[in-house]
Amino acid sequence: MSPQDQAFLDDKPDLMDMGDAALNAETPAHLLDEPVTPTRLFFIRNNGAMPQCDLSPDAWTLRIDGEVDTPLTLSPAELAARFEIVTLSAVMECAGNGRAFFPRPTDGAVKWGLGAVGCARWTGVRLADILHEAGIGASARYIAHHSPDRDLERDAEALSRGLPLWKALSPETLVCFAMNGAPLEAVHGAPLRIVAPGFPGSAWQKWLAHIHVRDREHDGAKMTGYDYRLPTRPLVPGELPDVAEMAVIEDMPVKSLITAPPAGACIAAGGEIEIRGFAWSGHTPLARVEISCDSGISWRAARLEPTHERFAWSRFRFAWTPRETGEVTLVARAADARGRAQPLISAPWNPMGYNNNRCPRVTVAIG
Ligand SMILES: Nc1nc2c(c(=O)[nH]1)N[C@H]1C(S)=C(S)[C@@H](COP(=O)(O)O)O[C@H]1N2
Ligand SMILES: [Mo]
Numbered sequence: 001m002s003p004q005d006q007a008f009l010d011d012k013p014d015l016m017d018m019g020d021a022a023l024n025a026e027t028p029a030h031l032l033d034e035p036v037t038p039t040r041l042f043f044i045r046n047n048g049a050m051p052q053c054d055l056s057p058d059a060w061t062l063r064i065d066g067e068v069d070t071p072l073t074l075s076p077a078e079l080a081a082r083f084e085i086v087t088l089s090a091v092m093e094c095a096g097n098g099r100a101f102f103p104r105p106t107d108g109a110v111k112w113g114l115g116a117v118g119c120a121r122w123t124g125v126r127l128a129d130i131l132h133e134a135g136i137g138a139s140a141r142y143i144a145h146h147s148p149d150r151d152l153e154r155d156a157e158a159l160s161r162g163l164p165l166w167k168a169l170s171p172e173t174l175v176c177f178a179m180n181g182a183p184l185e186a187v188h189g190a191p192l193r194i195v196a197p198g199f200p201g202s203a204w205q206k207w208l209a210h211i212h213v214r215d216r217e218h219d220g221a222k223m224t225g226y227d228y229r230l231p232t233r234p235l236v237p238g239e240l241p242d243v244a245e246m247a248v249i250e251d252m253p254v255k256s257l258i259t260a261p262p263a264g265a266c267i268a269a270g271g272e273i274e275i276r277g278f279a280w281s282g283h284t285p286l287a288r289v290e291i292s293c294d295s296g297i298s299w300r301a302a303r304l305e306p307t308h309e310r311f312a313w314s315r316f317r318f319a320w321t322p323r324e325t326g327e328v329t330l331v332a333r334a335a336d337a338r339g340r341a342q343p344l345i346s347a348p349w350n351p352m353g354y355n356n357n358r359c360p361r362v363t364v365a366i367g
Helices: 003-010 076-082 127-134
Strands: 024-026 062-066 072-074 085-093 117-126 142-146 162-164 174-179 193-195 210-214 229-231 246-248 255-260 273-280 286-292 314-320 326-336 361-366
Touching: 062 127, 072 076, 072 127, 076 117, 076 174, 085 174, 085 193, 117 127, 127 174, 127 210, 255 326, 273 286, 273 326, 286 314, 314 326
Parallel strands: 062 210
Antiparallel strands: 062 072, 085 117, 117 174, 142 162, 142 210, 174 193, 229 246, 255 273, 273 314, 286 326, 326 361
8 A cells, every 4th residue: 555545544533444456445334333434444455656747626627428419528516517416325336245254255355244335325427417418329339438547557447337328327326426415535435426325436537537438348457357257157165267258247136234233242141132233135135034042943023214315325223131140142134026035154155256246144142
């Protein structure tokens, strides 16, 4: 990490440095105990070096070109003045969250545990409104995003991802300028970033400077090969399929997180405690959460608090009175409206270790 990266981290003492060459830091699970994750606790994931240019809104423009009728160049102030301003709550999760829990090792530099996820309030304008203003060409299929952050090893963009046109035009997809009611911080993509609820965090392009509308899937940095892609057929763990058998991740799986009690807590037998946390899913709505207080042998339904926002996470609560002393492993299991539940051991192995939505567990001591 550069001294500049270190200074950003020093500002966020609760985050855990992942020890990567770029700035990557996750949130301890027990600190994710609020419906809206405070920005000081929100994980940071950089693929390369922080941009070295001026990130103030006054110094910034967003260029929209490619398969459009009228290329546009707009400042953040013009965006906010010209289009309807929208605020929504949404979970952002890195596709690599949970990578550390694949039983067989995967590639992918950052071995995220549980905390490369958060739920924030995002404010911006709809990407669809901007694209309609530019006039979407008949040949448009995909949009490509470009930013000034650079790769740490090669003279190249660090990350240039994009969205299929259907997602670019969905009402929840934003060009965002504020997070939790304040202008975006530098580490979270100031002054403009993509918000693409339901897609992995990698699609939430930070420091967005250029949108190029294309007639085919984007092939920018970390769009091709094994990056942010899953196999289209089941693999034997360790197997490296042909890259033609890999497809871009366009949806996040159902998942949950236990935020209380914290792992390692000592709890008195006979007293009631609350097991709680959050559950969420991608484009298929969340349906239910179950809790096991015996390592996954028996399960009971948790109370799920309704959320009025489609892509926010939902609080679950479960009252529990431990009777016997000893070590106990608590497990949560969420399922989506298509009946797909979190796997107990691991999600299917894949080369880069994406989308491991295995059931979260915390082990506590009953005394
Ligand atoms: N320009 C740019 N955008 C980016 C990245 C990046 O390295 N460069 N990382 C992506 C990834 S992989 C994730 S998970 C999210 C993390 O956003 P955050 O750092 O605000 O939590 O940003 C995405 N947007
Ligand atoms: Mo990510």
